[in-house]
Amino acid sequence: MAIRPLPVVSGPCQRSAADHELSQLFAAIRSARVADRLARRPLRPGELVAPGSARLTLSLGVYAKALEQHRLPVPPVIRDELRLRNRLSS
Numbered sequence: 317m318a319i320r321p322l323p324v325v326s327g328p329c330q331r332s333a334a335d336h337e338l339s340q341l342f343a344a345i346r347s348a349r350v351a352d353r354l355a356r357r358p359l360r361p362g363e364l365v366a367p368g369s370a371r372l373t374l375s376l377g378v379y380a381k382a383l384e385q386h387r388l389p390v391p392p393v394i395r396d397e398l399r400l401r402n403r404l405s406s
Contacts, residue, residue, distance in 0.1 A: 348372040
C-alpha cells in the first residue's frame with residue numbers, strides 16, 4: 317500500500333488567523349530591513365543605534381514573540397540576529 321502525501325492547502329480562505337498575523341509581521345521585518353539599508357549612514361554623536369536599526373530590532377522582537385505565542389520555533393537566524401542587535405543597542 318502506497319502512502320499518499322496530504323494535499324497542499326493554499327489560498328487565503330484556507331489560512332488561519334495565525335498565518336495572516338505572522339505573514340504581516342514578517343512583511344514588517346522585510347520593510348524594516350529595506351529601511352535599515354537605506355538609512356545606513358555614519359552615526360551622529362551620541363547616537364548608539366541608527367533609527368532604521370531600532371525599527372528592525374523591534375520588528376524582529378515582535379515576530380519572535382508571536383511565533384512563541386503560537387508555540388512555533390523561532391528560526392535560529394532570526395533568534396541570533398535579534399540577540400546580536402539587542403546586545404549592540406545596550
